[in-house]
Amino acid sequence: MNIRFLTIAAFTLISFSLSAQHAYKISYERSYNDKVMPGQDPLLVYTSNDQTAITSAKVLHSTATYPYETFYIDRKNPGVYYRLSTFSKSKTLATADSAILEKNPLKVTEETRKILGYNCRKATTSINSNAIELWYTTDLGVKGAPNELGQHLGLVLEYNRNGNSKITATKIERIKAMPASVSSPKIDDLVDALTYQDEVWRSRFIQVPIFKNELINFSDQVKSDSVLRFASGTVILKKVKVPASKEGMQAFIQLVQQSNGDAYDRTGSVFMIAEDQKQSFLDGMKKGMKELPAYDAGNDKQYLGMVRTEGYSPVYELMRFFTPFGVKHFNDRVTLKNKSWQDSVIYRQDVTEFLPLMVGKEVYIGTYIGNYDKGGHKVSLELTIHPGAESNNATKKLLSVFNTTNVMEMGGQEYATLFGAEKGLEVSFTLPEDAKDVKLRYITTGHGGWGNGDEFVPKENRISLDGNVAFKFVPWRVDCGSYRLFNPVSGNFANGLSSSDLSRSNWCPGTVTNPNYIDLGDLKAGQHTIKVQIPQGKPEGTSFSFWNVSGCLIYDGKPGINGGD
Known part of the structure; x- marks a missing residue:
């Protein structure tokens, strides 16, 4: 899937305050057949015990091209994630999904490895006949992932599809709090997932x-x-x-x-x-x-x-x-x-x-x-x-x-x-x-x-x-x-x-x-x-x-x- 998950807003009517806990910024890169894809927009994940946001370097520097999609997890309400597409400065569309775990059940295996020095375990699933492997760690005490999969397991440091398409963590930084730059104004209206998906598809x-x-x-x-x-x-x-x-x-x-x-x-x-x-x-x-x-x-x-x-x-x-x-x-x-x-x-x-x-x-x-x-x-x-x-x-x-x-x-x-x-x-x-x-x-x-x-x-x-x-x-x-x-x-x-x-x-x-x-x-x-x-x-x-x-x-x-x- 070529959709880029970018900077995230709290879409509910409640305004989320910045977390006082320590948080992490994780940088990821995409590769295919173990070759880093050239010219990519580096994927970034900000996560704490309260919330997770997925963004990119271009979004943070206001150079992202429309349309782009955003992704948000409210850790106070596990299993619910929000998606926001920004079509222009004046047009956005958002949806919420509470069935993330049911749609993509994961099987945790006994296999382990280290990524960036952290102990990781492997979880697997199959989506549309694609074999998915997730390598995640619980060493940092937070949860997060570069896409919707594995958000409940721990911190996913590598996503692997069919053994050749990967999203891999390249750097983990501890930060004092979730920065304001990854929080967006609240959005009052949400549409159903099918309407949202159709609008996003047509925008391409x-x-x-x-x-x-x-x-x-x-x-x-x-x-x-x-x-x-x-x-x-x-x-x-x-x-x-x-x-x-x-x-x-x-x-x-x-x-x-x-x-x-x-x-x-x-x-x-x-x-x-x-x-x-x-x-x-x-x-x-x-x-x-x-x-x-x-x-x-x-x-x-x-x-x-x-x-x-x-x-x-x-x-x-x-x-x-x-x-x-x-x-x-x-x-x-x-x-x-x-x-x-x-x-x-x-x-x-x-x-x-x-x-x-x-x-x-x-x-x-x-x-x-x-x-x-x-x-x-x-x-x-x-x-x-x-x-x-x-x-x-x-x-x-x-x-x-x-x-x-x-x-x-x-x-x-x-x-x-x-x-x-x-x-x-x-x-x-x-x-x-x-x-x-x-x-x-x-x-x-x-x-x-x-x-x-x-x-x-x-x-x-x-x-x-x-x-x-x-x-x-x-x-x-x-x-x-x-x-x-x-x-x-x-x-x-x-x-x-x-x-x-x-x-x-x-x-x-x-x-x-x-x-x-x-x-x-x-x-x-x-x-x-x-x-x-x-x-x-x-x-x-x-x-x-x-x-x-x-x-x-x-x-x-x-x-x-x-x-x-």
């Missing part, structure tokens, strides 16, 4: 709410002041401000989906409008899709807004997802013995590579679910940004190249049947600079045709760059049966299978489709051509096959240039 990252219980359905009747709706309500869009953040961050997009009347598995997409050129997908959404450039595959169909041209960029696809068969709305229609349907589906995906386009900016983020149902679906969407990423994406550049997912299906955008033509998908684009370590972020799923169509028949995807094959593979999912409990009204067959069990071309009802990251090497500035070829199946009566593919380039480039800016 940036939350950008986008949609909350928004309806995606086939109807023009739903209105909203903050959410834009297109294609008869099957597409929702919102302009959101993404706060500036430090380098070394990770970003996740999370969508929660429930059926509100639509019983079928549907294609869904979370996307962001690319605004690096004069014209964007938003122009087509507002003015009509015929405003956007059309791709001509040579089959007498016009595929509007799907490929990059000089002056236009298609949308960035953040996440491709698929709704299951009627989760939530139809849960009471079918009952299975010893099985319970899920209440919703949570789709969550790492989208860190898109941070350079987002941080400190206002961007349009939308969600599409293809359906013709007035009830449709309810969705909540949130972007979260978290500290601690190992890689630095600040210098990464992105270029939206193609996206054949017909987000504006109900607004006149054609299904991506273009792979049935000999030309397939061929896109020429211009790199504004030399690019290193170029990768194509590629998402692909096959659809349509019923039993003999590309949804249920494996097909090779072949991606070429400048006439040379860069990557080829057969996108296929064989794990769809794992998501049966998301699909209450999936069709059932005489052989005991459900439709949601069947393997598919890179998707399952109730799942996210992962991107492929195709290595294209280093590319020179100037024009290049990407070609995608898929042996699309032929139409069968009124049934036809199609492929939704999206691709954007991610590469290292010069600062200040990002996808045509």
Whole structure:
């Protein structure tokens, strides 16, 4: 656990006076595999017969970074400890817990050793399958510990988790009394432990709410002041401000989906409008899709807004997802013995590579679910940004190249049947600079045709760059049966299978489709051509096959240039 337990306050309505007894100050350091962790904030424990406080050097010197947590033991009321989180100069939150001994029972062993010259005994416990050892002494006549464990035993001088992660005392100093610097003003209000834990967890990252219980359905009747709706309500869009953040961050997009009347598995997409050129997908959404450039595959169909041209960029696809068969709305229609349907589906995906386009900016983020149902679906969407990423994406550049997912299906955008033509998908684009370590972020799923169509028949995807094959593979999912409990009204067959069990071309009802990251090497500035070829199946009566593919380039480039800016 990375929480730092810092300077402590008496949170009760009683004001604690400074102890007249002798007290101790104990300094600790953290180590991993017997190597001292560099750059750490030294942990300090102040303890006497009346109280124990856990703090750190940075807190005592007023250099601690928000948020930080504090820890306090009232020795006059054994077994009760108080936790305080300080989120800012004006915001704190506190809770009390009286079940510390019951939650983590300790077994004292006969093993002994000396730490800093004091006789110590070992106590053990297990927390979440982690083996914990505590080495404590009773020589000093006081109790305390560098965290909540072992506070009743004696003075814990070493905490050892799984034999490799340690907090060890490095110095013990006798002081005349508990100093005023480790006592804080009393706090009148305490919250329950669950509320406290949730607030502390949320304080550790940036939350950008986008949609909350928004309806995606086939109807023009739903209105909203903050959410834009297109294609008869099957597409929702919102302009959101993404706060500036430090380098070394990770970003996740999370969508929660429930059926509100639509019983079928549907294609869904979370996307962001690319605004690096004069014209964007938003122009087509507002003015009509015929405003956007059309791709001509040579089959007498016009595929509007799907490929990059000089002056236009298609949308960035953040996440491709698929709704299951009627989760939530139809849960009471079918009952299975010893099985319970899920209440919703949570789709969550790492989208860190898109941070350079987002941080400190206002961007349009939308969600599409293809359906013709007035009830449709309810969705909540949130972007979260978290500290601690190992890689630095600040210098990464992105270029939206193609996206054949017909987000504006109900607004006149054609299904991506273009792979049935000999030309397939061929896109020429211009790199504004030399690019290193170029990768194509590629998402692909096959659809349509019923039993003999590309949804249920494996097909090779072949991606070429400048006439040379860069990557080829057969996108296929064989794990769809794992998501049966998301699909209450999936069709059932005489052989005991459900439709949601069947393997598919890179998707399952109730799942996210992962991107492929195709290595294209280093590319020179100037024009290049990407070609995608898929042996699309032929139409069968009124049934036809199609492929939704999206691709954007991610590469290292010069600062200040990002996808045509």
